[in-house]
Each structure stands twice: as structure tokens, then as C-alpha cells.
Amino acid sequence: MAALVALWQTQSTPLGGRAYCWGAWPEDEAPFRRGDRDRIADEAPPGPGRLTGRCSLRWHGGRGSGAYEQRLDLHLGSGPREESERRSWLGELFGGGDTPLPDGLPGFTAASGTGALVLPESCDVDGRPSVVTLKSTKALPPATTGELLVEAANRATQTTSCTTLPPLRLSHRPSPSTADHESCAIAGLPEAHGTGTGSPENSDFHSCAITGTAAAAGPASWAARFTATARPRLVALFDGLTGDRPPAPGWRAHGSIDASGALVRADCGGRPTVFAMRSGPARTHTRLDDPREAFPLYVDAVAAHMGCAPLRAG
Structure with a gap:
């Protein structure tokens, strides 16, 4: 019976059309285009009391020299519980999150086709937020x-009955606020040592990737990625990871900073706010991407935009 239900969710909508990935994406809407063919979905949908799910969707499009193959991987889960595994999972989760979703929704996207959206608190599993992720x-x-994230999240909450809140809505489309290669605006890190993809303009979400000068172009060319967020459901992802001690003397925050990365949590105008940094595949092993040197400069640059009083002395 469960298999039949899953098949119906993949192939049918109330109006008789086909829909894919838990029934979230109708066949005549995004991500599909006219002329797409050979659609195949391998999925395990969420259900009552089961806040996990996956879907791998593949199809072909275009003709001749314009032919292409596309694949989307959709996942619902709450991530690992163990601290080191969760830190690694969060590093991957935020690894390409450049553009926050509008209207304060707890999620983000990237031009690469990745994104994440956190479900309401009533959908938590053992205190860990449930997250819908998408990779293309x-x-x-x-x-x-x-x-696509909003549609999948709404479908997940509907099939699991984990919330009585109304469905999520996008009142306007997310769009990058900055151009590629704009400075990260981190004082003390000269532009000659790299470029970034963002400036600290959002008051509740900021992400910035810095590229080393010797790195090859491409999605794996970043030397360091910085993230700051005050959106409550995104902050909740980091619960239990920052401890109760400052990362160094003079800090008005809890967390840690070492050669492998940085994560601190602070109170910013009454809002819990998380700041994080990790080094990337194009790490230069210089002050550009050493968390002990670069991360305090990032916090200094972004804290005021997040509504924070200075978080460290001097």
C-alpha cells in the first residue's frame, strides 16, 4: 500500500496531471520545460510520523547541440546529532548559500542550483530542525x-501533518543583491588577496566566499566562506554547538575559533545571531583563510549590519 501511495504522489495531482518528488512539482511547471522527456523519479516520500524523504529526478531536454540531461536531488532530514558530524553537515549545507530567501523565510539558494529551507519548529525531530535541501x-x-524549495517544503508539511501553520509563500523572487566578484568588504583583507561574492547588506543573513588569487575559476575555487544569520530557524540549526565560553578573551560571544574553522553565537539587539567560517578547497594557508586571523575581521565588518554592538574588545 505504501508503494502505491508513493507511486500516486509521483504521477498524479487532483486534476489528473503528473507530479514529481512527493507530488510537489507538477509536470507543466518549473523545473520542467516544454519538450522535456524521459522523466524518471526515484523517491521515498515523507509521511505521518516520518520526517525523512528523498527524491532523485532525472530527465532529458533540448535537441541536437542543445540537448542536455538534468538531475535534481531533493532531501528531507534533520542532520546528524553528534557534534563533529553536525558541524561537517552544516558546513556542506551552507557551502553555497549566497542568496537568502525573501520575507525572512529560513532558507537560502545559490546560482549553482543548490538551496535549503528549514521547516517550522513543530516539525523538529529530537530537537533538531527538519530541513529540505535541493541540489541540481x-x-x-x-x-x-x-x-522549488517552497513547494517541496509545503508538500512535506502537508504529508507529515507536522504543522498547523499556513503554507509558505514567496511574495517575490529571491535575487542576488550583489554582482559576482564584488568585495566582501572585510577591512584588513586586501582585495589583492582575493575577491568575494557579496557585501554585508542584509540585516539577518550574510554569506561571503573569498577566492584566492591562484585558484582556478569554478565552483570549488573558494578559499574561505563566511556566514552570519539571525533568522531564528537557521540559528536553531546550530543549537548545542557553541558551548558557553567565549572563543577568546575579550569576546562578547560563545563559541570557538581554531585553525580548522570558527563558530560563535552572540546576542545582537536581542536576537541570537550565529557567525561561522570554514576554509575551502582553494585554501591558501595565509591570513586570507586562516580562521584565527580572518574570522575576527569578518565579525567586525558584519556585526553592525546584523544589529550587534562590538563583539570583541580592541
Whole structure:
């Protein structure tokens, strides 16, 4: 019976059309285009009392020299419990989150076609937030990724009955606020040592990737990624990871900073706020991407935009 239900969710909608990935994406809407063919979905949908799910969707599109193959991987889960595993999982989760979803929604997208959206607190599993994630083999506009995430999240909450809140809505499309290669605006890190993808403009979400000058272009070319967020459901992802001690003398925050990365949590105008950094595949092993040197400079640059009083002395 469960298999039949899963098949119906994949192939049918109330109006008789086909829908894919837990029934979230109708066949005549994004991400599909006219002429797409050979659609195959391998999925395990969420259900009552089961806040886990996955879907791998593949299809072919285009003709001749414009032919292509696309694959989307959708996942619902709460991530690992063990601290080191959870830190690694969060590092991957936020690894490409450049563009926050609008209206304060607890999620983000990237031009690469990745994104994440956190479900309401009533959908938590053992105190860990449930998250819908999306990965694409081909780049997608952030607007498309955002729409797909919202549709999948709404479908997940509907099938699991984990919340009585109304469905999520995008009042306008997410769009990058900065151009590629704009400075990260981190004083003390000269532009000659790298470029970033973002500036500290959002008051509740900021992400910045810095590229080393010797790194090859491409999605794996970042030397360091910085993230700051005050969106409550995103902050909740880091619960239990920052401890109750300052990372160094003079800090007005809890957390840690070492050669492998940095994570601190602070009170910013009454809002719990998380700041994080990790080094990337193009790490230069210089002050550009050494968390002990670069992370305090990042916090200094972004804290005021997040509504924080200075978080460290001097």
C-alpha cells in the first residue's frame, strides 16, 4: 500500500496531471520545460510520523547541440546529532548559500542550483530542525530554486501533518543583491588577496566566499566562506554547538575559533545571531583563510549590519 501511495504522489495531482518528488512539482511547471522527456523519479516520500524523504529526478531536454540531461536531488532530514558530524553537515549545507530567501523565510539558494529551507519548529525531530535541501547538476536561477524549495517544503508539511501553520509563500523572487566578484568588504583583507561574492547588506543573513588569487575559476575555487544569520530557524540549526565560553578573551560571544574553522553565537539587539567560517578547497594557508586571523575581521565588518554592538574588545 505504501508503494502505491508513493507511486500516486509521483504521477498524479487532483486534476489528473503528473507530479514529481512527493507530488510537489507538477509536470507543466518549473523545473520542467516544454519538450522535456524521459522523466524518471526515484523517491521515498515523507509521511505521518516520518520526517525523512528523498527524491532523485532525472530527465532529458533540448535537441541536437542543445540537448542536455538534468538531475535534481531533493532531501528531507534533520542532520546528524553528534557534534563533529553536525558541524561537517552544516558546513556542506551552507557551502553555497549566497542568496537568502525573501520575507525572512529560513532558507537560502545559490546560482549553482543548490538551496535549503528549514521547516517550522513543530516539525523538529529530537530537537533538531527538519530541513529540505535541493541540489541540481545544472545551474538554476535562484528564483527557480526558491520556488522549488517552497513547494517541496509545503508538500512535506502537508504529508507529515507536522504543522498547523499556513503554507509558505514567496511574495517575490529571491535575487542576488550583489554582482559576482564584488568585495566582501572585510577591512584588513586586501582585495589583492582575493575577491568575494557579496557585501554585508542584509540585516539577518550574510554569506561571503573569498577566492584566492591562484585558484582556478569554478565552483570549488573558494578559499574561505563566511556566514552570519539571525533568522531564528537557521540559528536553531546550530543549537548545542557553541558551548558557553567565549572563543577568546575579550569576546562578547560563545563559541570557538581554531585553525580548522570558527563558530560563535552572540546576542545582537536581542536576537541570537550565529557567525561561522570554514576554509575551502582553494585554501591558501595565509591570513586570507586562516580562521584565527580572518574570522575576527569578518565579525567586525558584519556585526553592525546584523544589529550587534562590538563583539570583541580592541
